[in-house]
Amino acid sequence: MQFVWHDHIDSFLESTLTYLEKDEAINNLMLGIALRIQKDPAYYPEFKLMTITDTTGLVLAAVITPPEKIILYSPRSEYQEALNLLVQELTQHQIPIPGVIGPKQLAERFAQLWSQHHSCQIALDMHLRAYELRKVNQSVIGPGYLRVATDADLNFLIDGMINFHFDAKLDAVPDREKYTERAKKALAAGSVYLWEHQGQVVSMAAASRPTLHGITIGMVYTPRELRGHGYATSCVAALSQQLLESGYQFCALFADLANPTSNSIYQKIGYQPVGDFTSYLFVSSH
Numbered sequence: 001m002q003f004v005w006h007d008h009i010d011s012f013l014e015s016t017l018t019y020l021e022k023d024e025a026i027n028n029l030m031l032g033i034a035l036r037i038q039k040d041p042a043y044y045p046e047f048k049l050m051t052i053t054d055t056t057g058l059v060l061a062a063v064i065t066p067p068e069k070i071i072l073y074s075p076r077s078e079y080q081e082a083l084n085l086l087v088q089e090l091t092q093h094q095i096p097i098p099g100v101i102g103p104k105q106l107a108e109r110f111a112q113l114w115s116q117h118h119s120c121q122i123a124l125d126m127h128l129r130a131y132e133l134r135k136v137n138q139s140v141i142g143p144g145y146l147r148v149a150t151d152a153d154l155n156f157l158i159d160g161m162i163n164f165h166f167d168a169k170l171d172a173v174p175d176r177e178k179y180t181e182r183a184k185k186a187l188a189a190g191s192v193y194l195w196e197h198q199g200q201v202v203s204m205a206a207a208s209r210p211t212l213h214g215i216t217i218g219m220v221y222t223p224r225e226l227r228g229h230g231y232a233t234s235c236v237a238a239l240s241q242q243l244l245e246s247g248y249q250f251c252a253l254f255a256d257l258a259n260p261t262s263n264s265i266y267q268k269i270g271y272q273p274v275g276d277f278t279s280y281l282f283v284s285s286h
Helices: 009-023 028-039 080-092 104-118 151-167 176-189 231-245 260-269
Strands: 002-006 048-054 057-064 070-073 099-103 120-133 145-148 192-197 200-208 214-221 250-256 272-284
Touching: 002 009, 002 080, 009 028, 009 048, 009 057, 009 070, 028 057, 028 070, 028 214, 048 080, 057 080, 070 104, 080 104, 099 104, 099 120, 104 120, 104 272, 120 260, 145 231, 151 176, 151 192, 151 200, 151 214, 176 192, 192 231, 200 231, 214 231, 231 250, 231 260, 250 260
Parallel strands: 070 099, 214 250
Antiparallel strands: 002 048, 048 057, 057 070, 099 272, 120 250, 120 272, 145 192, 192 200, 200 214
C-alpha cells in the first residue's frame, strides 16, 4: 500500500474525485471541502490531504482542516490495513486529531485504533444521517417567502449561527467575534437564505459545498420562540426548490439522528436517506 501526503489539491482530486463522485450526496462533506479548496485555496488557513492506494486503486482518503476533526472515506469494505497505516503516519508526524467523522463503521474503527495508540477516551459526538433530495414536496411550504440575506440581516445571522452551533453541540462556548466574521463572509457569498413571514425574519438556512451535480443545505435554524409553526420546513423546502430550479440535480444535507423532529421534517420535504455517518471526539485520559 502507498501512503501519500498531498501538497496540492489537484493531486488529491486526481486520486479521489472519480470515487467521490460515484456517490456525490453521501460524500458531500469531503467532496465539497476538496472542491472549495480547489476554488479558493485560502478559504481554510491550513489543510492536510492524504490518500492510501494499492495496485487496484484508492483504499482510503482523509482530509483535515485544523482544528476540525479528520474526515474519512473509503470505497472498500476492507480497509483495516489502510487505517493502521493512516494512524501510524499521523502519529509519526505528530498531527493532533480532535476527533473523526465519516461513514459509521469506518469512523468507529478509526476511533478505536486511535484510542488504542494514544491512550485516549472516545466520546460519541453525533450519529448523523445523510439525505438526498431530487424532487420537493411543495405542499409543505407555508405562508411567507424566501429571500437572500442582506447586510441588514447581519445581527439575525450572527445570533442564528451562534445558537445553531450551540444547540447542535458543535461549539460549547461560541465566540461572537468569530461568528460575526463568518456571518459577514456568508453575506458576501450570498449563501444564506431567510424565510420571512408577515414582515418578520423567522428562519434561516445556508447553501454550501457545491459539487458537480449537487449542493448541500445546512445551518437550518429557527429562534426558539418562533418554533412549531413550520417556518424551517418552508425555508428548507423553498430553498431546495430554488436550488433545483437553478440547475442542481440534487440537494444534500446531514441530520442528527438524536433529533427526530428535523429528520421527520426533511423526509416530509422529500429528502431520502442515503447513508449514516458517525462523529467521535477524542478525550485525553490524563
